[in-house]
Amino acid sequence: MQLTRKSNTATTVEKKTLGISRRQFMKQAGITSGGIAAVSLLGTGMMRRAEAKDVPHNAPTEIKRTVCSACAVGCGLYAEVQNGVWTGQEPAFDHPFNAGGHCAKGAALREHGHGEKRLKYPMKLVDGKWKKLSWEQALNEVGDQMLDIRKESGPDSLYFMGSAKFSNEGCYMYRKFAAMWGTNNVDHSARICHSTTVAGVANTWGYGAQTNSFNDIQNANAIFFIGANPAEAHPVAMQHIMIAKERNNAKLIVVDPRFTRTAAHADLHCGLRPGTDIPFIYGMLWHIFENGWEDKTFIQERVFEMESIRVEAKKFPPKEVAHITGCSEEEVYQAAKLMADNRPGTVVWCMGGTQHHVGNANTRAYCILQLALGNMGVKGGGTNIFRGHDNVQGATDLGLLFDTLPGYYGLKTGSWKHWSHVWDLDFDWVKNRFDQTSYLGRIPMNTPGIPCSRWHDGVLETPEKLAQKDRIRMAFFWGQSVNTETRQRDVRDALDKMDTVVVVDPFPTMAGVMHRRQNGVYLLPACTQFETEGSVSNSGRSQQWREKVIEPLFESKTDLEIMYRLSQKLGFADEFTKRIGKDANDVLVIEDITREINRGMWTIGMSGQSPERLKLHTQNWGTFSNKTLEAVGGPAKGDTYGLPWPCWGTPEQKHPGTQILYNTHKHVLEGGGNFRARFGVEYKGENLLAEGSYSVGSEIQDGYPEFTAAMLKQLGWWDELTATEKAEAEGRNWKTDLSGGIQRVAMKHGCIPYGNAKARCIVWTFPDAVPVHREPLYTPRRDLVSKYPTYDDMQVHRLPTLYKSIQEKDTAAKYPLGLTSGRLVEYEGGGEESRSNPWLAELQQEMFVEINPADAADRAIRDGDTVWLEGAEGGRIKIKAMVTPRVKPGVTWMPYHFAGEMHGESLAANYPEGTVPYVIGESANTALTYGYDPVTQMQETKASLCQIVKA
């Protein structure tokens, strides 16, 4: 039998190249004539650029170092560019985060260079038809309408929805743009992502970020996932988790209503009922306290008020926990025991924990578990909170939020003064940009704006109930998919009601297509992050410098250019870019923006990460260890990859970055730390500062408050400042001294600039001082409502917010199935981008709901049937049923990435020609319901109710 070919040189049979085909002609026309000729040949909407297959293989290749834009792991890769076309993607085996690995989205990244379904040029909806515009005309019209509305309704009637897809520079400038416009109505998807984490965690120990790093998980002996599914949401993180599992025999515990892909690799899976995280954690703590497994020394030295937790945990004996959560007593015991026996252990959570109306309390409960076990500030421990979007950490840090300025400075007058100082602007000028009137007792400049989760309430609510002059009349949806917000029917009504809708995005997105308008919608094509450069922060607070891979496709422009041009139109460009240079083409010098960020971000130590240092790290990522993230040699020797903040002081001080927060085993100059003194020095007469615990090398060998000029003087360290530092530092503190002198001197003495305090288990400023279990607003367990009721209705910032009035109504009879939502590995966020990527879209072509075989049998539904799912507020969606044991009886699950259909009807006709994604489907959020966290306005997407019937 002939199995091998006889000759190695295979004969080439009949090359079918008889002349030039129409197809080939079109291709070549696309390359050579570009723009106009190609457009006239192919018609509008068919404009195409050269594609990889059009470029000869031997064309010279440029290699660009870039970072995946899919999630916050921050995977690096090499992009190969030939003749200006992104022709290849090579794994970066030497990258410290991913070692060349990618999930489906990262492996399909090069499609960004095709952009077949992208928005090609500015467009405007005129009498129901999309009309092409020039950039100039588009920005003029948009700007005029902004100014008109400002005149009539004040600056707060504009809404600025931002994006976690911006570079750090983009995030910062967008927040600054809103400030210069004079409003706090600016927000982005962190609101519906980890806002409750940031609030809950920062209020526990100082900062609201992932405390350790993905790589550090390799050191863990136990990994506790609650509401986290990294196998599908952060697949590359599993690389490190698997190493811990294989090398340390680390125990994996997955607490999730679904048997997820992560659960398949776990030692223990606890399928709790959605919305019962707090009882589950108290159930574990009950065992921990009962058996004396808590770390008593750690608690005594570094934790405030664990006693309140003991009291609360007493209320959750095993039987009660099993009754509430649906997990067996044995499962809860095993979870506690595995965590107690295998230290250090780390806790990982994501949207399953945060997206609840008690989200902030959930996150505090997880922190308290780690505090009880003494797992904080150590290798292999910590709370590894995996962020979602590629730069959601950066966007949060840079204050692209309704309730703070960059660096978590808040909105107090002092905060505004600090940033005015950073911007080199007169505070009064900034102040005068705002509406000076007070509404419902709140002053707009110092009151959080309207959140991303509820901008539609800002449109639909009567103006009298809003703590601002008028309702929202015009909104920018800049890199945000509105289909990720619950109550889609209200979102649609709000889109209909506004004067003008402006979408700035590489894709039309749902804000551009789901409304029923005939006029007043603008689509402005922004380019992706691969068509520009800038820094990006991963979940572990490391920053990388993304190189520009290709020039902006079609007529798209960078976010920064659009903002700058708009500011010129609106007349505040000079103030907006006062300290930022412009190149010969009047384009902002991006490094100057990074330097301005460094100039102001003292609170979180984002001050030492100069563009030069970030570029050095990215260019030499191969010199950093995949295990420790540290460079043992090379030009960045001694640094931690990406200078994870806090990277204290000025760039010249060369702080190496802090991989593990609150780690007392290291000197502050090497990335050591302790819990932050953020909440004062005492509470009700009790000491809040650390007792006998301090970081290595600290000259103050006990707790101490945050550093101020006065404190330096008291300590006799004032004269260690230089004369220029003294001039700047006088009367300021470590957060507002732009010279960095206070930080420098504090660290010279081994002290952390933010002080040394205890973490706190009670947050007296929150609605619940300790985490309290409250049944979801739409709960299937009516029997538990009286014992674990929700809050009373209340006003949160500018919006009235409902709780009890919703929970009082018994919806469980009509909607007996629990409903929760989550992610698919192939898609990301609202999915507009990933569903437009054919390599990904092919893998998930239909929206579906997972339903247990028992529930399906009751409804005569078979796998693959089309069903109507009706949410508890009546939103109906027509989708496919996936009958699977992944979900328990009584629970259903939907992915949230789909959009483009509503109530069974396709919206494809509303898209501009050639921009309909490859896959469209019903949005899960059409069926999802009301429910907002009282602290952060996080939406409830994880615990609702529904009914399913066969279509």
Add this chain to the structure above:
Amino acid sequence: MNKWFKHIGIAIALLFSVTAFAHDGAEHEHDAQANNGQIWSQLKAGAEGYTTSTSEFHAQPINTYDLRVLELRSDLLAPALMAALFGMIIIFIVFIKVNGISKLHGGFSGKLVYRWSKFDVSIHWLGAIPCLLLILTGLTLLAGRFFFQPYIGEGLWSNLVYAAKQVHDFMAIPFMLGWALMTALWAKNQLPKMYDVKWMMVVGGYINFGPFKGKHPDAGFANAGEKLWFWAFAVFGLVISASGMLLLFPNLFEPSRTLSLIALVLHSVSAIIITAFSIVHIFMATVMSEGGMECMVSGYCDETWATQHHNLWFDEIKENGTLKYKE
């Protein structure tokens, strides 16, 4: 045979790696995790699972079947089909050289007796011409790579095999039609009778030496040899058509891969039998039996031929008055 198992085995082992390490850490694992040995045995048993691919058979990681099928095809069926075609031709040529043909005693009478209707003649050729083409193209497809490809150029081979596939696919339809009509319409004349046994005993009287020389056994409308051919054709024609349909219209019948392989083998086996019979049939009609070919040209046979080869039939039609001469 072991060779196949060995090599496939290595591939599978490399794929799953679990056979080799059936015990890795199993004793520490909690229930939630799959035990390697269990995974392996499930996969070997052809377990199906969830996949995002919509391609056919993609839900099943491993399809197991008896790999001897492959060698059966290459080592046995392919040479057998060659033998059925070329071997039979050679045997017949040798036989005729030695034996000579069956001449009509006393030459042609000139009187032509009605034997087949025009319709019968046309359905014969409806089946026969495609059958010949199917044999030739089928041979190319089954055995060509072993027997022809080494002697012809790469380009010619790919054109040849492509043409063979196209012709084979298209000819299948008329062939099946012809087969179905012939089988249905002619069966009643092909029922076996007692005298067929005697016919068989003397091999139809075609042998011109030894004890068989000069015998002329009785035969009705069809002689025993023809009946044997008819029934073989009916049965194996059914098998070849049914298996062929599975292979030709996989989207219609959606056969499993194993069923397709079985169909492939049955198709080949049937082809070998039909081919061998076809050669005999063609030789008999054209060379061996003088005057035989006329039947399937005009539908009439010479009276001498009728009396010599189908005496009982001739007697019968004479008796019942259905005898009809060509005008």
Add this chain to the structure above:
Amino acid sequence: MATMKFLCDTKRCIECNGCVTACKNENDSALEWGIQRRRVVTINDGEKGEASISIACMHCSDAPCMAVCPANCFYKTEDGIVLHDKDTCIGCGYCLYACPFGAPQFPQGGAFGARGKMDKCTFCAGGPEENHSDAERQKYGANRVAEGKLPMCAELCATKSLLAGDAEIVSAIFRERVAYRGSKNAIWG
């Protein structure tokens, strides 16, 4: 000579489909919607015992597809990679029946919805055309092997579950992993 193989470590595979899209990305020029050269299958989905595994052509040492192909369009490279010539392929589908792994796939085309030219994983080694020629890219996709690289799917695997390369090296890596997992009786073969 090297003998190239794939190995999927089911203990690490998380069904992230990175390998699937890596393949789509790298071989974009030759693939169409609906043809996935590699796929991940999860057995016991959503239950105890769930396990995922990435599967494509396994480049068998004695490949059934080669044995069964009427057109003899398959050949084996010096590295043990099983490739095929699409110009010779007649679309009969026998290789699909014979392949234990379901690797060969056929685009629809021709009369009665007949199969077009077979497509399967090439181990990112292209086809019989001249290396990196347009014809090779259009028919077979990438030729990474000619550049001294390994297949994209394995190179991009998120958890390093899918390994590709010389059989000996691949099995050595796996053996080391198993040793770390604290295996007893870890004997190869």
